Amino acid sequence: MTATARKAQPASEAKPLTEPVMTTATVVALPKPMRSTFRPQAILAAAARNIVPPLVVVLIILGVWQIACSHPGASLPAPSQIWTDSADLITSPFFNNGPQDIGLAWRVLISLERVAIGFGLAAFVGVILGAVVGQSVWAMRGLDPIFQVLRTVPPLAWLPLSLAAFRDSNPSAIFVIFITSIWPVIINTAVGVRNIPDDYRNIARVLRLNQLEFFFRIMVPAAAPYIFTGLRIGVGLSWLAIVAAEMLTGGVGIGFFIWDAWNSSRLSDIIVALVYIGVTGFILDKLVAFVGTIVTRSN
Amino acid sequence: MTSYLKIDHIDKSFERGGVRTDVLKDVSLTIEKGEFVSIIGHSGCGKSTLLNLIAGLTRVTSGAILLGNTEVNAPGPERAVVFQNHSLLPWLTVYENVNLAVSKVFAGKKSKTEKHDWVMNNLDLVQMAHAKDKRPAEISGGMKQRVGIARALAMEPKILLLDEPFGALDALTRAHLQDAVMEIHARLGNTMIMITHDVDEAVLLSDRIVMMTNGPAARIGEVLDVPIPRPRDRIALSADRTYLKSREAVLKFLYERHRFVEAAE
Ligand SMILES: Nc1ncnc2c1ncn2[C@@H]1O[C@H](COP(=O)(O)OP(=O)(O)O)[C@@H](O)[C@H]1O
Ligand SMILES: [Mg+2]
Numbered sequence: 001m002t003a004t005a006r007k008a009q010p011a012s013e014a015k016p017l018t019e020p021v022m023t024t025a026t027v028v029a030l031p032k033p034m035r036s037t038f039r040p041q042a043i044l045a046a047a048a049r050n051i052v053p054p055l056v057v058v059l060i061i062l063g064v065w066q067i068a069c070s071h072p073g074a075s076l077p078a079p080s081q082i083w084t085d086s087a088d089l090i091t092s093p094f095f096n097n098g099p100q101d102i103g104l105a106w107r108v109l110i111s112l113e114r115v116a117i118g119f120g121l122a123a124f125v126g127v128i129l130g131a132v133v134g135q136s137v138w139a140m141r142g143l144d145p146i147f148q149v150l151r152t153v154p155p156l157a158w159l160p161l162s163l164a165a166f167r168d169s170n171p172s173a174i175f176v177i178f179i180t181s182i183w184p185v186i187i188n189t190a191v192g193v194r195n196i197p198d199d200y201r202n203i204a205r206v207l208r209l210n211q212l213e214f215f216f217r218i219m220v221p222a223a224a225p226y227i228f229t230g231l232r233i234g235v236g237l238s239w240l241a242i243v244a245a246e247m248l249t250g251g252v253g254i255g256f257f258i259w260d261a262w263n264s265s266r267l268s269d270i271i272v273a274l275v276y277i278g279v280t281g282f283i284l285d286k287l288v289a290f291v292g293t294i295v296t297r298s299n
Numbered sequence: 300m301t302s303y304l305k306i307d308h309i310d311k312s313f314e315r316g317g318v319r320t321d322v323l324k325d326v327s328l329t330i331e332k333g334e335f336v337s338i339i340g341h342s343g344c345g346k347s348t349l350l351n352l353i354a355g356l357t358r359v360t361s362g363a364i365l366l367g368n369t370e371v372n373a374p375g376p377e378r379a380v381v382f383q384n385h386s387l388l389p390w391l392t393v394y395e396n397v398n399l400a401v402s403k404v405f406a407g408k409k410s411k412t413e414k415h416d417w418v419m420n421n422l423d424l425v426q427m428a429h430a431k432d433k434r435p436a437e438i439s440g441g442m443k444q445r446v447g448i449a450r451a452l453a454m455e456p457k458i459l460l461l462d463e464p465f466g467a468l469d470a471l472t473r474a475h476l477q478d479a480v481m482e483i484h485a486r487l488g489n490t491m492i493m494i495t496h497d498v499d500e501a502v503l504l505s506d507r508i509v510m511m512t513n514g515p516a517a518r519i520g521e522v523l524d525v526p527i528p529r530p531r532d533r534i535a536l537s538a539d540r541t542y543l544k545s546r547e548a549v550l551k552f553l554y555e556r557h558r559f560v561e562a563a564e
Contacts, residue, residue, distance in 0.1 A: 199386035200358055205374040207403045209455075217399065221390040296390070 006233035053263070072189035077268045081267030085268035093276075104254065104276050109244050109251035114170070118177025121237040123231055126182045130189025130230070131219055140190065155241035158250060173242065180241040185227070192226025193219055221296075227293030235288045239281045254280075302329035303490060304353070306457060311348055322348050326362075327508060337501040339513075339549060340511030341559040347383075350462050350509035353492065354380050364458060368428075376404045379451035381461040385443040387435040387450075396430040396452045397408030404454045406485045419451040422446075424483060441472035445479065452483065461493040465500070468489055474533065477504060484532060498553070502545045503533060505557045510552045513559065520557060523548055 009106050035208050057296030069078035077085065088095065133139045135149075150213040155263050200222055220227070246255025254273055261269040304521045322345040335337050338346050353358045353364060355374040365369040366378065378469040387396045397418045405414055424429040425445040432437055435446070444464055451459055464480075477500060484491060484504075497502050501508045512520040521558050525545050527536065536542040555558075 067309075176357060197386070199382050199384065200388065202354075202374070202380065202382070205356060206354065206376060206378070206380055207400055207401065208375055213403070218388070221388070234331070 018073070019237075079118025082268040083120055085266070086272045089269060089272045098128060100252065102252065104257070104273060107122075107252060107254040107257050107273075108276055108280050110251070111246060114165065114174050114246075114253065114282075115177055115235075115238045115242050118174040118242075119181050119235055121174075122178045122180075122182040122234060122238070123185055125178075126185025126234070127227055128187050129219075130186040130227075131193050131215060131223075133186065134190035134193025134223070140194070144187075144190070147183055148188055151187065153182040155237070156244050156248070158246060163249075169251060172243040173249050173251070173253075177238045177241050178243045181238040182238065184233035185230040188226045188230025188233070189223060195226070196222045222278075226294045228288065228296065232285060232288045232292065235284050236281065239277075239284055243277055303332040303334075303367065304328075304365070304492075305365040306421070307363045307365065309352065309359045309364065311357070315533050321516040322514060323352075324518050325518075326519055328519060328522075330490060330492065332490055335484055335493070335504055335506045336509060337492045337505040337507075338492065338509045338511065339496060339498070339501050339553070340517065341513055341553065341557070342496060343393045344514045345517040346511060348458050349400075350380070350492065350494055351497060354378050354460050356380075368529070370381050376400070376454040377457040379454040379456035380457055381444070381447045381451045381464045383462045383464070385435070385440070385447045387443055387446055390434050392432050392434055393427060393438070393446050394418060396446060397453050398452050401453050404501065417453060419506050421449040423488075424452060425449045425479060430548070433468070439472075441476060442515055443466065444476060448480070448483075452487070455556055456489070456490065458490045460490065463494050463496065464494070473500075478533075479505065481529075481531065498546055498549045502527075502542060502551060503531060503536065508545070508549060510549060510557075512557050521552055525558040 003075050063107075066078045066080060068074070070080070071075050083090070093103045095103040096106065098283060133143050155176055158176050159172065162175045163169070166172045196219065202219050204218050209217060242253065243255035243258070246253040246257040250256050254277055257272050258273050261267075262274065306328040309319070309323060309326050312319050312321045314320075326349065328336075340346050348357070348480060352359055353371065355371045358372065364381060371378070375523075387393075389400065398414070401409075401414050401418050401421075405417070408492070409417060419428055420430070423430055425448050427442060427445050427449060430446075431441060433445055438446075448461075448464070454473060461480075465476050468476065480491075480493075481504060482497055483489070493501075493504065502525055508523040508525060510521045510523065511517050522546060525541070527539065527541050527545075
C-alpha cells in the first residue's frame with residue numbers, strides 16, 4: 001500500500017509544484033500594483049473563502065461523532081469526553097512536569113528534531129547522488145533499478161537492521177528517516193538532471209564551467225523544481241516514518257506517546273496526538289513547498 | 300596561407316544503434332579575420348552540425364579545424380555561440396545571464412567594477428540595458444535573442460557563431476536585429492559565421508555565402524562573394540544590381556540545382 005501510494009506521488013506532485021514556480025514569476029513583475037490593491041476587505045474575503053468551508057466540515061464531523069459516540073458503551077470517546085479527559089493536552093501544549101510528563105508540542109519538537117537530522121542528511125546525500133545518477137547514463141542503468149526496489153521497502157522494515165547496526169534507538173530512528181526519505185530525493189533529482197536542456201549544457205561547455213560551477217550554477221537551479229518535488233515527498237515520508245519508528249523505539253517523541261497512551265488505555269490522548277501529528281505533517285509539507293517556490297524564484 | 304579559421308577536409312558521421320549516417324563529406328573552407336560568412340542550405344543538410352564542429356561541441360570524424368594555429372577539439376569562449384532558441388538561463392536575470400559569461404571568462408583578468416561595466420557595455424550594444432533586471436520569461440523573443448548576442452559578444456570571442464539566430468522571429472523584429480548585427484560587425488569588426496535559410500538575410504549581411512548541398516553527406520556546393528560596399532542599407536539595396544544578382548544566384552542554387560526533396564530526410 002505504501003509502495004503504490006509513493007509510486008503515484010512523483011507524477012501527480014510534479015505539476016502542482018512546478019506551476020506555482022511559473023506563476024510566481026509573473027507575480028514578481030508586478031509587486032507595486034499588487035500591494036496597492038491589498039485592502040483589508042479583500043484579505044478578509046480571501047480568508048473567509050479558505051477557512052470557513054473546512055471549519056463548517058469540521059463542525060459537522062464533530063457533531064456527527066458526538067451523536068454517534070455519546071451512548072454508554074461506545075468504543076470511541078465522543079468529542080465532549082475527549083475534552084474532559086485531555087483538556088490539558090489541548091490547551092497547554094508546552095507544559096513541563098518532569099521527564100515523561102510534558103506537553104504535546106514538546107514531543108512534536110523532539111520528533112521534529114530527529115526528522116530534521118535524518119531528512120537533512122537525506123536531502124544532502126540524495127541531491128548529490130541524484131545528480132551523479134542523472135549525469136551518467138551508466139550510473140542510471142546500474143543504480144536506478146536498485147533504487148526502484150529499495151524505495152518500496154516500508155520504513156519500519158528497516159528498523160531491525162538499523163537497531164542491529166547502531167545498537168541504540170535514537171540513531172536507529174534517524175537512520176530509518178534517512179533511508180525512507182532519500183529515495184524520492186534521489187529519483188526526482190536524477191530525473192531533473194536528465195531533463196536539463198542540451199542548450200544549457202552547451203553554454204556551460206562553451207564557458208568551460210568546471211564540475212562544481214556546473215553543479216551550482218546550472219544543475220541545481222535547472223533541476224530545482226524536480227528536487228523540491230522530491231524533498232516534499234521525502235519530508236512527508238519522514239514524518240510517517242518517525243511516528244512509526246518511535247512507537248517501537250521509545251523515547252519522548254510523539255510516536256511513543258501514542259504507544260504509551262494505548263498501553264494505558266488513554267484513547268482521548270491518542271486522538272489529540274493524532275491531531276497534532278496531522279497538523280504538523282501538513283505544516284511540514286507546506287513549509288517545504290513554500291521554500292521551493294522561494295528558491296526556484298530567486299535562483 | 301595564414302587564414303584565420305581553416306576547415307580542412309572534414310567529414311562528420313553519426314552512429315546511432317549501429318546505423319551510420321554521413322552528414323558532412325569533405326568540407327573545406329577558410330575564413331579571414333573580420334569576415335562575415337553565411338552558411339545557407341535546406342533544412343537538415345548539416346548546417347548546425349558544421350557550426351557545432353567549429354564550436355567544438357561535437358568532434359569531427361576526420362579532417363581538422365584550425366583557429367589561428369590551434370586545432371579546435373573542445374568548446375571554449377573564444378568561439379562563442381548564439382543558439383537558435385536563445386537559451387538564456389530562465390532563473391537568471393538579463394544582467395546575470397551576461398554576467399555568468401563575463402565573470403567566468405574574465406575571472407582574475409578584470410576587477411569587479413570592470414566586469415560590471417563590461418556587462419553593461421554589451422547590454423548597451425544590443426540596446427538591452429533597460430531590461431537588465433528582467434528575467435527571460437518577461438521579455439520578447441527578439442529581446443531574448445539580443446541578450447543571447449550580448450552574452451556571446453561579452454566573451455570577446457575570436458569568432459562569433461550564430462545558428463539561425465533570427466529563425467523564430469517575426470519579419471519586423473528580424474529586420475531590426477539584422478541591422479543591429481550589421482552595426483556591431485561594423486563597430487567591432489568581429490569574425491562571424493551565421494547559419495540561415497533566408498536568402499535575403501544572407502545577401503544583406505554577408506561578405507561570402509557558403510551554399511551547402513542536400514544531405515546526406517552534404518558538401519559545400521558553391522561559395523558566393525557578395526561585393527556590396529558597407530554600410531549596407533536594406534532599402535537602397537532592394538534595387539541594387541549586385542544585390543539582385545547575388546540573390547538570384549543563391550535562389551538558383553537552392554531551388555534549381557539543389558531542390559529540397561522532402562523524402563530525403
Ligand atoms: N547527434 C546526432 N545524432 C545523429 N544524427 C544527428 C545528430 N545531430 C544531427 N544529426 C543528423 O544530421 C543531419 C543534419 O542535422 P543539422 O545539422 O541539425 O541540420 P540543419 O541545421 O542544416 O537543419 C540531420 O539528418 C540530423 O538528423
Ligand atoms: Mg539547424
